[in-house]
Amino acid sequence: MTNHEAGTADMLPGLRASVTDAKAKAAATRARKAAEFEPAEFDPVARVLVDVPLAHLDRPFDYAVPAKDAATAVPGARVKVRFAGQDVDGFVLERAATSDHHARLQPLRRVVSAEPVLHPEVAALTAGIAERYAGARADVLRLAVPPRHAATEKEPTPPSPTTTATPDPQTWQHVVHGATFLAHLGAGGVPRAVWNAAPGEDWPAMLAHAVAATLASDRGSLICVPDQRDAERVSSALDAVLGPDQHVVLTAEAGPAKRYREFLAVSRGARRVVVGTRSAALAPVHDLGLVVIWDDGDDLHAEPRAPYPHVREVLAMRAAQQGTAMLVAGFARTCESLLLLRSGWAHELASDRAVVRARARVDVVPAEDRAVGSRVPRAAYEVIRDGLTSGPVLVQTPRAGYAPSLACERCRTPARCAACAGPLVLAGPTTPPTCRWCGTADPAWACRECRHRGLRAPVRGEARTAEELGRSFAGTTIRSSSSDRVLAGVSSRPDIVVATVGAEPPADGGYAAVVILDTWLTVAREDLRANEEALRRWLGAAGLVRPGGRVVVVGDPALPVLQALVRWDPAGFAERELADRSQTHLPPAARLATITGEPGSLDDALTLLDLPEVADLLGPVPVGNAKGEQRAVIRVPLASGPALTAALGELQRVRSARKLDAVRIQVDPLVI
Template sequence: MTNHEAGAAEMLPGLRASVADAKAKAAATRARKAAEFEPAEIDPVARVLVDVPLAHLDRPFDYAVAVKDAATAVPGARVKVRFAGQDVDGFVLERTATSDHPGRLQPLRRVVSAEPVLHPEIAALTAGIAERYAGARADVLRLAVPPRHAATEKEPSQAAAETDAKPDPTAWEHVVHGPAFLAHLYDGASPRAVWNAAPGDDWPTMLAHAVAATSASGRGSLICVPDQRDAVRVSTALDTVLGADQHVLLSAEAGPAKRYREFLAVSRGARTVVVGTRSAALAPVHDLGLVVIWDDGDDLHAEPRAPYPHVREVLALRAAQQGTAMLVGGFARTCEGLLLLRSGWAHELTSDRAVIRARARVDAVPAEDRAVGSRIPRAAYDVIREGLTSGPVLVQTPRAGYAPSLACERCRTPARCTTCAGPLALGGPTTPPTCRWCGTPDPAWACRECGHRGLRAPVRGEARTAEELGRSFTGTTIRSSSSDRVLTQVSDKHDLVVSTVGAEPPAEGGYAAVVILDTWLTLARDDLRAHEEALRRWMGAAGLVRPGGRVVVVGDPAVPALQALVRWDPAGFAERELAERTQTRLPPAARLATITGEPGALDDALTLLALPEVADLLGPVPAGGAKDEQRAVIRVPLASGPALSDALGELQRVRSARKLDAVRIQVDPLTI
């Protein structure tokens, strides 16, 4: 034995004695604190939802409430509790007199804030969302309750001033049963409807009058829109109809302090009207009477974080739980909206055909032969020229940039980078071809097939489109709106606005004409919803036209989506789409779920999953992407959707308890 080993052996008994003394002191301290603990006289038990995203622990736990915390540990308050040997956050769900736990309850470590931020109806809603999407309530709560801002919490929330705003029935008089819908809201009823707006409808103002009718009955309202631009438009309309400071705007654009301040105003009942993006769907509005979702087909309504809920489903669940009215609005109609109508859960709100014909004339013109270099047909040029004489004109193109893809001018072979074989693109008229993958410029590019050095652009972005139109309409101001710079609004000046899909700015008074280009590219998406999404995008642009304006769409008139646009028939197109999906058993005619993960983890998950007998298991197949992942698709009839969610929820609990490798589960994903 070395001297070092001998010294360690001599020290070992002393270390053991020190550890034993430390344990004894800790036990004595715990015993003393337990002896000093005095439970609250009334409801000494708090049921706490612990912020632990583990499915097998996704349930309330009972904790003891001390006298010092009796007044602050109210339902909805944030607390710290001891859980699995560490301090974790949690929310008090309720206070009770007794507990089912047979042993001694751990006391609350401390009450972080006595502010009740988790209301009972929101707690019940988060439970329903977690069950519907086979997720954990802790993940849903992160979407429902924003992070605490202590300084903001100390500020009082000033109540909104009294207002005598009344709805204007004439705002909805051109909609069949529209005035009756407002009358029901005014009388305190809870109608549910799917509304398809007509071209030129000032939909933010129409929604504001629906909110005014609901407010007149003493109830609150909640409006969810896809993005910040739409939220600002609705907010402006609410200020006009209801008056200033009568509502709050909840969106991710606000900073932590402002967002929490607005949330507290809603939570405390100082504001009962909320407009915002997808996170606003869980706002704790007092006396909620109306929930609204605008443009429910927009993929921005789908939450990208687990458990991936969709705003439409969240609001429908909330309307059912709280007995509120619901309005699903948009220029287009989704198949999910059609299902709400077919089930009788909602009623249809549309404009008469005569109103639609008077509002806008929509024409489809075939694209001219690209081989001769012409991209915009003469008919479209004529509509642009005529429209510019009376107001602004909108041109929609599906791609941003200048020339996002290039090909050999002679043999049409796609132009690739000589360094990494990535696609070449042009960023401007004077820049050399540059690789979109590695960024390497290639000014001396030559085709590998024929050696030709000339390039052509099969697809042209909004910058190139604006350049072409600028040469054709000299003296006209050309304005671009795309992801790099999105215009919020344009004036009624006679300008030409070139915009990518989704970035179309509304014009003051509406556009005199709207031209939609490259429809073939919009339809070429590799997606089950490609045609539905294309029609939604085209109608969103065409809906910005002023009453009596012109709309020209360039493409094959025989395409069903273009026919639906020309007839302005979103209902008929939705019927056709749903019929096809019913035959092929695709959503929403069936319920789908995907399980994605590494092969071993996916195999374990499928082995443990107890599927309903009517379920079809498709795959696994490679999921694509950088990781070596596979994906399995599970399909069940629509009526068996709850059983599928239950089975997936149980799988999550078993996997969590056994600490198996992670897999990603999505119920009703937008894309597969």
């Protein structure tokens, strides 16, 4: 051993002793300060929900309130507390005079903000959501309360100007029982309904008048829509009906400061009307009287973060807990909303059949043989040509890009990359085929089976469709709207708008005609909800037609889902779809949950899980991802759903306490 090493070895005991002494002094200081602090005179106990996403610690903890914080540690305030040897964030749920904990309580470290951002009704709702989806309450709180922005919090919130807006019953007159629904809202009632809009419906204006009726009874409203474009449409309608500065918009597109400012306006009661996307479902609206979800079948309403709640279920729970009215609205009808009708919890609102027939004519034309090179049938061309004489025409195609898939022109073998075997695509008419996975270009591609160099595009994207229509309708402006660039809206000029699913921009006054292409591709998805999703997408596009317009669908007329579109019968289609799922014991006729994780972790979870006797365990089966994960599916009758979620919640607590490897639990996932 060298002299240097020997000296270092001699120093180690002293260093360890000094570190130990420092820790002991710090612990003694904390204990002395805790013993010396003066508790609050009234309600000296604060029940705090700590921000720790561990299932076995998912409950409030009692802390002592120092006298200096007595006025600021109000229910709903953000605080810092000492928990498991470190400072963590938390929310004060309530103040109490006594505690069930008989030992000395740790005092609050400090009050981060006296602003009560977690309201009692929202706190109760987060507990229900966590229980329903077998998750941690701390994860739900992150969805309910946005991050604090200190500078914004110091700004005063101006009150909203007085509004004299009154609902116009004529906007709902063509809907059977629509005027009664509006009158019930205005009288302070709590009607709950499922509404299917007719083609050409100005649904944002109709929702705005429902909000005006609710405001007339001195109550607030909350509207949840799938995306930012829908939020902007509803916001414009609310401005037109209620006047400016009567509502706020809560979406992810707003920056931290703006979002927190709008949230505080709602929390402080300065605004009682909210429109927004997923997270807006938990907004603390004062005197809430109406909750609305538009297009509840859109997968954007499903939260992608744990515990994966769905907006429709959150709003239904909120309507039940707070005694509010609820409206599930959209062009399509989901099986879940049909169950609300069957249970008697909600009533049906729909336009008279004569109104629907007068609004739009829907025809299905068979696709011509793709081998002859014609993708759009002559009948569809004629509808486009006739529609351009009076206004814009919408053409919906399911895929973006130019040629999102390629195959050999001779033998139809899919074209693959020579480097990684990924699929080849074409980004434009003059670019060589490029691999979608690795980006390698292959200008000298040749088929591995027959060595032929010609390529064909069995699936054509919106860019290729726009190019083909541009050649057929020379002199006409062709506009594209897809995930790369989504148009907010178009004018009434006679243009052709080619859009992918979900990117269809509304037109001023509506479209003169709507053409839906490649329906075979939409229904070819390997998904439990493929047909339901296909009809929802087509109804969403067809609903943009102006009253009296034409809708042409290119596909197989014998398909039941296309027949439902022709009849504009989302209710009948939902009845048949639910009957099929009931026979096969699939959601929503049954409660279903999935557990996903690595094989060892999943096996531990299934061993610890105490399932109800009526439960079916399916799997595990490989997921097919790079992690080598597996998935097990658990299915129970709908009546046993609470028992299943209770068992999953207990599993989460046991796993958390034993520090087992993570697994992902999803209750009623959209995709299995």
